[in-house]
């Protein structure tokens with residue numbers, strides 16, 4: 422792989438990972454009754470969880486491949502059930518479910534799709550460019566909108582920026 426291609430792949434994956442994390446956090450914070458900290462880490466961890474399949478060794482083969490078992494609704498349901506069994510918290514299970522569900526929903530629209538009927542490999546997708554500029558802008562805007570509408574996270578970030586800006590100003594005086 423030439424350097425420009427590798428660079429392009431790194432940018433693509435960074436944007437894709439960031440989108441899954443941001444959407445996961447927005448849904449977990451906005452629609453599950455968990456605190457800001459829990460919403461943040463549940464959103465990031467479960468928003469990214471299916472892509473842990475990038476770490477499967479190539480030798481393993483189906484279903485332990487990218488967009489294999491970890492991108493199936495069956496896997497998502499098992500993760501939600503497992504999260505509930507461990508946390509004994511409906512809110513935590515809902516946050517995890519929203520985050521992992523949003524990942525599968527986004528990926529299911531992409532050309533590579535997801536194995537809906539896992540363990541069957543049959544699949545279908547409208548083949549949308551879900552990590553392209555337009556879709557990324559829409560998903561990020563919607564996430565910021567959910568955070569603004571459902572939480573006071575944006576106000577907290579603004580305050581934090583004000584405060585650290587103020588600290589910096591005072592130090593330089």
Ligand SMILES: [Zn+2]
Nearest residue numbers: 471472524528
């Ligand atoms: Zn994925």
